Every structure is written in structure tokens, then in C-alpha cells.
Amino acid sequence: MGHVPAGPELFHAQANAALKDPQLRQNFRGAMDYLQDKRKNAFVDPVEEDKIRTLCESIRKRCLSKLPELLEQLDANCTRNGIQVHWAQNDKEANNIIANIAQSHKARTMIKGKSMVSEEIELNHEMAKLGIECLESDMGEYIVQLDGDKPSHIIMPAIHKNKQEVSDTFEKHLDDFTPTVDVDELIQTGRTRLRQKFHDADIGLSGVNFAVAETGTLCLVENEGNGRMCTTVPKVHIAITGIEKVVEFLSDVPPLYSALTRSATGQAITTYFNMISSPRKRGELDGPVEVHLVLLDNGRTQAYQDEEMRKTLQCIRCGACMNHCPVYTRIGGHAYGTVYPGPIGKIISPHLMGLDNTKELVTASSLCGACGEVCPVRIPIPEMLQRLRTEAKNPPKPDAMPMKGQASAASTLESLAMKGFAFAATNPNLYHRGAWSATKLRGLVPNNMGPWTQCRTSPKLANKTLHQLIKARNKQAGDK
């Protein structure tokens, strides 16, 4: 059985469990070292890196600044090209749209390319209720699905498993499998089992990396060819994406694509880059006869409302922030209990799930800044985490749109303590008396201060206040 987390509200317990699992920690340590190294080698020239990040940030900001217009343009151009466009406000609506398409074709099987948005709406689970089998075809996702597990990384879903564990998974779930730790053999096993599924599937489902408004084109980045299979072989192709993935011009794609592959896996380019602009046209001999595009909101419009939070939507899902996060590296992706783990997950999940469910996550950062430093579109993740921490503690300001779950982490005791401190600190008489008393009572500070002293010594107050020290120093200088 895999490490299926219950949810983000149990973050602390899940993180503790992950920290106590030496195999999991070793798997993540190895994988993160590998990915960090790959990215470093992909951006050897810091000047070039700086320029491409600035350009990509500028493209994403511009496209988001025109988001409603670009979505309408995308809708119109896709429709003109013969792609059927659907809009969904939440997971339920998206699943209904997909279920209706499936039922109109009497579909029993759906083969899926990699799509985090389909994880977000729990598509497999919802389709199973209707008797439609959804099979993951990305190798990592396939392994994870066999185990009844969930992806722990957005680029490498089975990163938490080593080859021995993959062999164990195959042995448990696949007939006629001879255990092996030869990776080529393991991959060939997956290839053989999935090939017939591609052949037989009624519907192919994929995500979208970039949706081009100018031409009505859906771009898909991949290495394995499963994305091509899902979008070529079945008679119906359904693409699902968050509304933020739209770009204005076709010329916006090459720099974003380059930044994505280099940041994600350190590749100059992936094996395949698909640009899909229409279903099979008259006279063409292959490709799906129907292509559908589902545009999903699911909380993204909330992030869009606020100029600072809007930067969350710049994300191109490369996963570099996870690969460089000291917290993610140690606890892995499952501990977060969210579809998107790591730093980006901590800033996107509050919009998708509400701050009430995710208030623990926004505090799970050392604010070291590594995530912000590697982000190819320069999302200021540490600043946004601080902002979300504030929103989790305080009610909305009168002129601002409230966030779902706003003020859910508010504590009356903490609030009173801060108010008391503010009063004392702005009242000189009270402040000096308080500081004087504190220095006298310094011996009463306990050695055990809960989580703080788990890995630190208990802080001891100085025996003189700063004011007293400066006064003494000035006096000494005056005496000379």
C-alpha cells in the first residue's frame, strides 16, 4: 500500500511520519540532489538564466493581465478550429462535463496522459462511480495508480519509490511478472501492459502545458510518447486545464517551453512537443475525430482577485521549487496532503481548498528563499507565504475580497498577547518597568519551551536591558 495522505489538515502528523521513514528520506534525498544538479547544468550562464526568467515572468504577467480577453479569444479560436470548449467552475462541473462526453460515446475506458488538473478534480474516482475505467499511462502515474497511491511530485509522480519498490508493486499487481531491479525491464513491462490499453481505449485524456489564444492551439510537453498516444489513438480526446494556462501569442511558447524543461528536469528540450489545433480534418487519416477542451476555475479566480496573489497563477508547473525546498526534500510530497505539494502547493492550495484546510501548510516553510530563486517565472513564493500567513490570522480588510477560510488560524490568546505587547511597547513607563522586571526574573525562564527547545537551547534574557547598557556606556565615555 502506498502512502496515501488524509489531507493537509493533518500536515504535522504526516510530516512527522515521513521524517521517521529512512527509506522515503533516502529516496527523496537522492532524487532532489539529482534534479538540483540537472537544473544547475541546464543554466550554466547566470546572465542567460536571468534574462530568460525575466522574459518568462514578463510573458506570464502580460497574459494574466489580459486573462478574460485571452480566454474568450482561445474559446473562439478553438471553436473555429473544431475543438469543443467547455467551462467549469469547480471539480463537480468538470467531472459532469467529462462524464457527459464519455456517456455520449458510451465509453467504458479512458486512457490518461499526465494531468495534475485531473488529479485536482479526482477524475479517476468520479468516473469509476459511473463504470468508466480511467487508466494512467505516464509510467510514474501508472506505478502510483497500481498501488492505489497518489503522485508525490508534479513532474515525477513515483519519485518516492526506488526500483526495488517498483518491482514489488508490479509483482503484487501484475500477472506473470518476474521481479527485477533492471529499470529497462521494468519500463518494458509498463510499455507492454499499456500498449493494448492505448489500442482499446474509447477516450484519451490529457492536460495542457500552454493554450495559445492567438491560434487556438493546445501544447503538450512530454518525453514518453504517452501524451501523443492519448491524443492520437482514441477517437475522442479530452484536454483539461486550469484557466491560467493561456498564453497570448504562439511566439510566447518557445521561451516558456525552454524555461520549463530546463527548470524541471534540466533537459534542453523534451523528446516530444505536441501542438494540437484541431480534430481530424476531412481527408486526414488519423487523430481523434472529436477534441474537447475543459477550462477549470476551481479557486483560480480567487487568486486572480488580488494583485499580489495573482502571481501564483504565473506558475508553469516545472516543480523546481519543490526540488530545491529543504522542507519538501525531507518530508516528500505526500505529507502535504494536497495535489500540488511543496512551495507552489503552499500558495496555490489555499485558493483551491480554502485557508481553513491549508493553514498548517503556509507555516511549513523556513522562508529560506530557495523556491523564489529558482522559479523560472519569478513567483515571489516566500513573500506570498507571509501574506497568506497574515490572511490566515486576520479578517479581510474592508476594501478587499475575502479569501475562503480567511482568519481561520486566528487565536484570541495570541491576538490579546500581541495587543498587550503593542500597548506596553508604546508606553515608555510601562515598557521600562516591564523590561526591568524581566531582567530580574530571568532565572524563571523554563528550560523546556515545547517545540522551540526540541533542537535549541532555551533563550535566557540578559541581566541588563539595552537601555541600561547604553546608558552605562555613555556614562563611561563621559567620564573619560
Added chain:
Amino acid sequence: MKLTSPSQSAKSAILSKLRGAKATVIEKEILDYPVWQSHDSELLKQRFIAGLSASHAEVICVRSSQIANAVEQVLTSKACKSVIVGGACDETAGVSEYEGGEFLTEILKGASHLDIVQFGREFEVLKSSLFNEIDAGITHCLGGIADTGTLVLWPDKAEPRSLSLIPPCHIALIKRSTIVSNFAGMMIEQSWQEKMPTHIVLISGPSKTADIQQTLAYGAHGPSQLVVILIDDVGVAQP
């Protein structure tokens, strides 16, 4: 009262929320972005080959007179028994007007010792043999990208997209004169935005994955072998 579908009402609600944010529109900035480029044809060729070779593809350089021979050698070395090519002329499928790629004659000659299937019927008719029987698919390319060692394919009526996807070996023919410096440049020079076809695919090596313990393995779902026949047509006098 006009009835609206759930999707239409979702569209209105989403757009209304986005518009409510009153985001200030940012216009396009012209920013410098250093990409690899060269006007030296030899350098373009070398980088193209180096990129493809690094991605585990085999590259064979030939003159146009040697294409048939090269195709034959590749098919023999890969122990192929059957091969699929484009450019079929099947009157019943109504595709007689389609011409095959430029080098179809040479391809057919090179593969003449094998079972040759021409992609002249709808995919659904050929599907089972494509998945289960055919060893290699041969295609032409629209062009090449030197920077990353990438083939650009615009599948069409004559050369459908599954030719380069389903058989375990993909053999691609590319003319040296079609190799450009980088992806962005190719898009702009050829004004892609004015004429996007059903599907474009960029291919940089055989299918691969590193999903198991970061260990690279080839032949994940697409072709496990990619052989590129690079036809040297630069500086060759046209007959």
C-alpha cells in the same frame, strides 16, 4: 428567457469574476533573450547531429543519390520485416490526389525487400497492424532545429501522425537545407501562427522516461529507436 447550458453559465461566472478584478493590462515588452544561432551551415549541421546523438538517436548523413541504399541498410540493421510509409494512393479512400513526400520513390526502393504497408486507409483499419505487426515507420520532416537537435514534423493527409509514433522504430528523412538555428526563429520565419495544421510534433530522440529512480530508459511508449537520415542538399547543384 434564453436557456443557458451549465458550461455557458460557468463561462459567464468565471469571466465576470476575472473582469471584476480590474487587472491593469500590460502590453508586450520587447526583451532580449539569448538563443543559440548561427549562419554557418556546417555549424548548424554539427550542432543538430550532436543534439540528436546526445538524445540517443542515430544520424546517418547521405547524398540524395544514396537515400534508397541508406533506407535499405537501416531496415536491415534493425532487422525490420515490415514497414509503413505515407503517400498512399487508394482510390476507394478518396486519397488519390495526395502525393507522398519528396523521397517516397527512394523509400519504396530501399524497402522493396520487405512487406511495405502504405498509409492509405483510415487509421482504424490499420490500427491493429500498426500496434502489433509493423516494425518501422518512415516519414519526412518539415525541418530541423539545430540548437536542440530536434525534428519538426507536420503530419498531413499523406503522412499521418501515427507513422512516427506507433511502430517501435521511426526512420526520419530530413534535408540539411531545412535545418534552422532555433525553435523561435523557425516559427517566426515560417509564420506558423497564420497556418497551424491539425497537429505539429517536435521530436528530439526516441521515447524515454526517467520515472523509475531517475534512471533513463528508452522506448517508454513511443518508438524505442529513432534513425535520422540527413540528406546533404546544401551546395549541391540542382539538376
